[in-house]
Amino acid sequence: MTLTELKYIVAVARVKHFGHAAEACFVAQPTLSVAIRKLEEELGVAIFERGGSEISITPLGLQIVAQAERVLEQTATIREIANQNKDPLSGPLRLGIIYTIGPYLLPPLVKTIIDRVPQMPLVLQENFTVRLLELLRQGELDAAIMALPFQEHGLMVQPLYDEEFIVALPKDHTWANRNSILAEELKSETMLLLGNGHCFRDQVLEVCPEMSRFSTTGDGIARTFEGSSLETIRHMVASGIGITALPRASVPDMETQEGNLRYIPFASPRPSRRVVIAWRKSFTRMAAIESVRQAVLTCGLSGVEFLPDLKMIEG
Numbered sequence: 001m002t003l004t005e006l007k008y009i010v011a012v013a014r015v016k017h018f019g020h021a022a023e024a025c026f027v028a029q030p031t032l033s034v035a036i037r038k039l040e041e042e043l044g045v046a047i048f049e050r051g052g053s054e055i056s057i058t059p060l061g062l063q064i065v066a067q068a069e070r071v072l073e074q075t076a077t078i079r080e081i082a083n084q085n086k087d088p089l090s091g092p093l094r095l096g097i098i099y100t101i102g103p104y105l106l107p108p109l110v111k112t113i114i115d116r117v118p119q120m121p122l123v124l125q126e127n128f129t130v131r132l133l134e135l136l137r138q139g140e141l142d143a144a145i146m147a148l149p150f151q152e153h154g155l156m157v158q159p160l161y162d163e164e165f166i167v168a169l170p171k172d173h174t175w176a177n178r179n180s181i182l183a184e185e186l187k188s189e190t191m192l193l194l195g196n197g198h199c200f201r202d203q204v205l206e207v208c209p210e211m212s213r214f215s216t217t218g219d220g221i222a223r224t225f226e227g228s229s230l231e232t233i234r235h236m237v238a239s240g241i242g243i244t245a246l247p248r249a250s251v252p253d254m255e256t257q258e259g260n261l262r263y264i265p266f267a268s269p270r271p272s273r274r275v276v277i278a279w280r281k282s283f284t285r286m287a288a289i290e291s292v293r294q295a296v297l298t299c300g301l302s303g304v305e306f307l308p309d310l311k312m313i314e315g
Contacts, residue, residue, distance in 0.1 A: 003075060005039040006068040007138060008032050009047055013065040014134060016055045024131055069137065073154065076139025077282040087119075088285035094123045095292065096132040096144035100200040100230055101275060104249045105145065108299040109292075117291050128197045136280060143279040143289055145296075147199055152313065155278045158289070159310040160296050164248045164272040164303065165207065167264045170240045180267040183207045190242035192233045195226040200273075204245045207271040237261060247273070248303035275304075281314070 011021035012032075022029040040047055047061035057065060097106065106124065113122055125132075125141065132144040137154060145160070167181050175181060186207070194201040227233040233244050238260040246263075254263050277296070279289055297306050 001039060001042060003072065005035050006071055008035050009039065009061075009065055010068050010072065010138070011134065012036065012048060012055065013057055013061075014130070018055065024134065072138045073280070073282070076137075076280060079139060088287040089117050089120050089291060091119075092121050092123045093285070093288050093292070094125070094140070094142045096125045096127060096135060096141045096146075098129055098132065098144075098146050098199060099126050100194070100198060100247055101145055101147070101249075102126045103231070104247075104301060105296065105299060108301075109295055112295040112298060113291070116295060120288060120291065129199045130197070133278075136278065139280070142283060142285070143277055143292065145275065145277050147203070147273040147275050150199070150278075152278070154281060156281055156283075156312050156314055157276045157278045158293055158312040159307045160275045160277055160293065161301070161304040161306045162272050162274050163301075163305075164270045165204070165245045165266060166248055166251060166254070167243060167266065168234060168237050168246050168251075169243050169262045169264060170237060171260045171262050172240070173243065173262070175264060176262040178264055181264050182267045183271060186243075186245075192236050192242045192244040193226055194230070194233070195228060200230075200247065203271070203273050207245065207266075234261065245271075249301040252302045254303070274307075 008021065008025060008027075011024050012018060015021050015024065018033055018036075019029050022032040025032060036047065043064070045060050045064070046058050047064055049056045049058055102124075110122060110124075113120065125135070127135070129146050129150050132141065132146060133150060133155075135141040136144055147163075148157075167175075167186075169176050193204060227236060230246060230250055234246070234250075236242070237244050240260070251263050254265070277289065277293055283289070297308050
């Protein structure tokens with residue numbers, strides 16, 4: 001039995017799919033499947049029930065996976081204990097960040113960290129929230145910058161800033177000269193959204209629940225297109241395909257006449273998200289976390305409300 005095999009069964013248990021679990025673990029699916037089968041043979045039990053594309057966990061498998069999660073967390077704790085007597089600002093900090101924050105926060109954040117604590121290089125990974133949480137709990141990441149809500153069990157969370165959403169329109173759209181847009185008005189429009197897995201997609205769907213009822217017949221939203229990144233969607237809006245909602249930090253200047261795009265705020269109450277930094281409770285390099293937090297607060301992101309005085313939350 002190896003830690004790698006334990007990581008594999010935890011990954012499969014979370015996504016209920018061998019192929020997706022293999023992608024998350026950065027291995028080929030046959031490699032993951034063979035390792036899990038080897039572990040099942042060693043233990044003499046079936047952890048997963050396989051039926052075509054359907055993957056479920058056996059009752060005994062649930063107990064094994066739960067214990068595997070605890071083992072992986074304790075392994076990360078051992079590393080933290082070994083580092084307790086070292087300078088918390090010396091050595092790399094493995095930082096994760098979600099896709100809809102990374103392009104706008106990382107450039108100023110990395111520059112600030114290099115200027116302030118050059119002895120603590122950032123090892124960065126962009127990914128989905130669910131994957132970053134998995135890497136955190138397995139000890140593969142030290143901290144992650146994400147947007148609430150997510151399952152905080154076993155984590156410490158420190159708020160960083162609140163960020164409003166705005167509407168992006170083609171310049172010739174009938175709403176292009178308005179001062180604000182009501183969230184419920186979006187249901188009559190062709191909306192462009194991020195694909196499944198992006199937490200920002202879920203947050204936008206909360207703003208206008210009608211968008212989750214996909215329809216091409218006029219019921220609910222007119223049509224919905226999905227993109228892989230905010231920048232892809234921004235270009236699609238500029239081409240006149242539809243409209244979208246964007247996080248405020250992705251738009252440096254709301255007043256700019258940026259090519260074929262116009263940006264309009266939502267009417268009150270304006271939808272927003274809270275961006276936080278999260279780390280394991282056992283992580284001991286608190287000075288490193290605080291250095292990242294202070295760096296974020298000085299990054300000068302457009303249109304966000306920084307939260308320097310909010311206390312950390314224990315999950």
